[in-house]
Amino acid sequence: xxQSGEPTPDDAFAAIVEAHDGLSPEASARLxxxxxxLLAERVGDPAAVIRAATAARRGLEDA
Amino acid sequence: MAGHVRSRLPYAPPPKGRGARAGRVxxxxxxxxxxxxxxxxxxxxxxxxxxxxxxxxxxxxxSRAFTWAxxxxxxxxxxxxxxxxxxxxxxxxxxxxxxxxxxLAVIDHAPDAGVAAPAFLNLQQYHVEEILLARCxxxxxxxxxxxxxxxxxxxxxxxxxxxxxxxxxxxxxxAADWLLACDGARSSVRGMMDLAFEGEAFEDRFxxxxxRSPAPFPDERWxxxxxxxxxxxxxxxxxxxxxxxxxxxxxxxxxxxxxxxxPERVAPRVEAALGGRPFDLDWVSVYAFxxxxxxxxxxxxxxxxxxxxxxxxxxxxxxxxxxVQDVDxxxxxxxxxxxxxxxxxxxxxxDAERGRAADDNLRRAGxxxxxxxxxxxxxxLFRDEVLALAVDHAFAQRLxxxxxMSTPCALDGxxxxxxxxxxxxxxMGPGAPCLDAPVTDPDGRPGWLLPRLGGRFTLLGVGxxxxxxxxxxxxxxxxxxLGDPAGLVAARYPRGVYIIRPDQHVAARWAAPAPRxxxxxxxxxxxxxxxxxP
Numbered sequence: 255x256x257q258s259g260e261p262t263p264d265d266a267f268a269a270i271v272e273a274h275d276g277l278s279p280e281a282s283a284r285l286x287x288x289x290x291x292l293l294a295e296r297v298g299d300p301a302a303v304i305r306a307a308t309a310a311r312r313g314l315e316d317a
Numbered sequence: 318m319a320g321h322v323r324s325r326l327p328y329a330p331p332p333k334g335r336g337a338r339a340g341r342v343x344x345x346x347x348x349x350x351x352x353x354x355x356x357x358x359x360x361x362x363x364x365x366x367x368x369x370x371x372x373x374x375x376x377x378x379x380s381r382a383f384t385w386a387x388x389x390x391x392x393x394x395x396x397x398x399x400x401x402x403x404x405x406x407x408x409x410x411x412x413x414x415x416x417x418x419x420x421l422a423v424i425d426h427a428p429d430a431g432v433a434a435p436a437f438l439n440l441q442q443y444h445v446e447e448i449l450l451a452r453c454x455x456x457x458x459x460x461x462x463x464x465x466x467x468x469x470x471x472x473x474x475x476x477x478x479x480x481x482x483x484x485x486x487x488x489x490x491x492a493a494d495w496l497l498a499c500d501g502a503r504s505s506v507r508g509m510m511d512l513a514f515e516g517e518a519f520e521d522r523f524x525x526x527x528x529r530s531p532a533p534f535p536d537e538r539w540x541x542x543x544x545x546x547x548x549x550x551x552x553x554x555x556x557x558x559x560x561x562x563x564x565x566x567x568x569x570x571x572x573x574x575x576x577x578x579x580p581e582r583v584a585p586r587v588e589a590a591l592g593g594r595p596f597d598l599d600w601v602s603v604y605a606f607x608x609x610x611x612x613x614x615x616x617x618x619x620x621x622x623x624x625x626x627x628x629x630x631x632x633x634x635x636x637x638x639x640x641v642q643d644v645d646x647x648x649x650x651x652x653x654x655x656x657x658x659x660x661x662x663x664x665x666x667x668d669a670e671r672g673r674a675a676d677d678n679l680r681r682a683g684x685x686x687x688x689x690x691x692x693x694x695x696x697x698l699f700r701d702e703v704l705a706l707a708v709d710h711a712f713a714q715r716l717x718x719x720x721x722m723s724t725p726c727a728l729d730g731x732x733x734x735x736x737x738x739x740x741x742x743x744x745m746g747p748g749a750p751c752l753d754a755p756v757t758d759p760d761g762r763p764g765w766l767l768p769r770l771g772g773r774f775t776l777l778g779v780g781x782x783x784x785x786x787x788x789x790x791x792x793x794x795x796x797x798x799l800g801d802p803a804g805l806v807a808a809r810y811p812r813g814v815y816i817i818r819p820d821q822h823v824a825a826r827w828a829a830p831a832p833r834x835x836x837x838x839x840x841x842x843x844x845x846x847x848x849x850x851p
Contacts, residue, residue, distance in 0.1 A: 274695030
């Protein structure tokens with residue numbers, strides 16, 4: 255059911271994407287870095303952030 | 318391309334002596350698609366006569382709207398066509414999402430067991446229209462269908478609407494107390510009234526094809542990001558009745574619609590998608606879509622419903638489903654107004670309630686459209702990385718959005734609903750669409766809750782005897798009333814008394830029977846109390 259009220263994970267995803275609207279590629283990359291740092295702080299669990307960094311790196315190769 | 322055999326619907330010449338003076342009708346409906354026909358039936362069930370005019374005399378040429386959601390199937394049940402629709406349709410609940418050749422997610426759309434209607438049912442729009450037309454024939458005194466009658470002008474005053482109608486045998490005027498414009502995305506009525514239809518157009522083009530194939534296909538929705546057979550785009554494959562499948566292929570913004578419609582362009586694409594299975598093309602269309610709505614759906618005596626009021630990107634089965642749900646919300650209100658039991662201001666609640674649903678559908682379908690066809694580098698980056706993370710991470714699987722499917726809209730906080738009883742908690746609060754559950758008659762015969770609620774105001778008592786209030790039927794589950802064999806009524810409806818609207822939404826509820834509060838809340842739900850709700 256559609257309910258008015260609490261934001262959903264879809265809402266959060268949409269907000270992250272929309273935050274980039276109108277930004278240059280450089281500014282967009284800076285926004286992403288800021289978001290990651292802010293969210294890492296919100297997580298409040300450095301070990302979890304380290305695990306996430308490892309998981310995010312998986313499948314990406316050195317230039 | 319043979320296409321579905323569409324017999325011509327009977328044309329009748331303009332009525333003599335049924336003109337403006339002699340033949341004023343309560344409701345004129347423009348458009349004999351799923352929305353207009355559903356409206357005629359719903360009004361007829363409430364004893365209200367209508368004339369339906371349509372400039373064509375054929376049902377829809379292709380499958381077009383073909384996925385019907387549970388809430389709409391519940392409404393079709395109430396309209397008396399649910400059985401015919403189920404007998405013909407393909408029911409399904411599982412959606413498989415692929416990225417390239419890899420399965421990314423398997424989504425089950427029917428987590429609620431113990432409901433009569435399937436999560437989704439696929440049935441080509443022309444079959445639905447044929448079933449609705451057959452149902453209209455059950456009301457020869459209340460539904461007057463006029464094919465190849467084209468409305469060329471509509472004028473209204475405080476008392477009603479006068480239409481100029483063109484036929485091959487001449488013109489005539491049709492006078493009605495109310496006009497329902499159910500004439501689709503390119504609504505002629507909307508055009509005549511010169512109403513702004515604001516929103517955005519999407520540049521992506523899609524190919525849709527009805528394909529006949531003797532090969533077996535499962536009753537599942539298959540959705541691909543970047544399929545191997547159609548690189549860099551999206552694709553959807555879905556079974557329909559009559560040995561048909563529906564294929565939707567994203568073509569991108571640069572596709573030439575005329576060229577992409579040519580059989581020699583379409584056939585190789587279909588062949589690749591079907592992986593060598595034999596097939597015949599039945600119907601092909603190439604389209605672009607937009608997201609728009611009227612600021613208001615009610616304009617004096619003219620009311621818009623379905624695509625004439627809002628066009629929704631075709632992701633998640635929100636178009637025709639929303640249109641039938643508009644009708645479900647509108648017709649009981651219109652019948653009360655026509656019968657003198659409510660003032661025309663009750664229709665303002667249709668605007669507010671279905672406006673909320675339209676906004677919700679537009680927001681969700683707009684997100685789906687952007688997930689399929691990212692318009693900015695950031696949208697593409699995040700979409701692609703969600704797809705990459707989905708291989709190992711459940712959270713990312715849940716973010717994959719191949720068309721978040723249609724769900725009913727809650728109406729809490731809008732004017733017809735009362736504030737929840739502080740003594741109540743849990744699901745099915747004011748505004749919630751009623752969820753079905755198995756019940757048994759006192760003699761033990763099994764059935765379902767929703768048909769017992771019918772299409773009228775009902776005071777439903779769950780584990781409590783409901784009070785008697787004028788203007789509402791009473792129904793009790795437990796306490797010597799209907800049985801609750803699986804305990805699902807009690808699980809879904811916390812013990813108490815509920816006012817159920819004719820469109821099967823909760824208007825108010827209390828933990829204990831409260832006759833005075835119930836009478837007040839019933840008056841509010843019928844639009845007789847003007848102040849804005851909680």
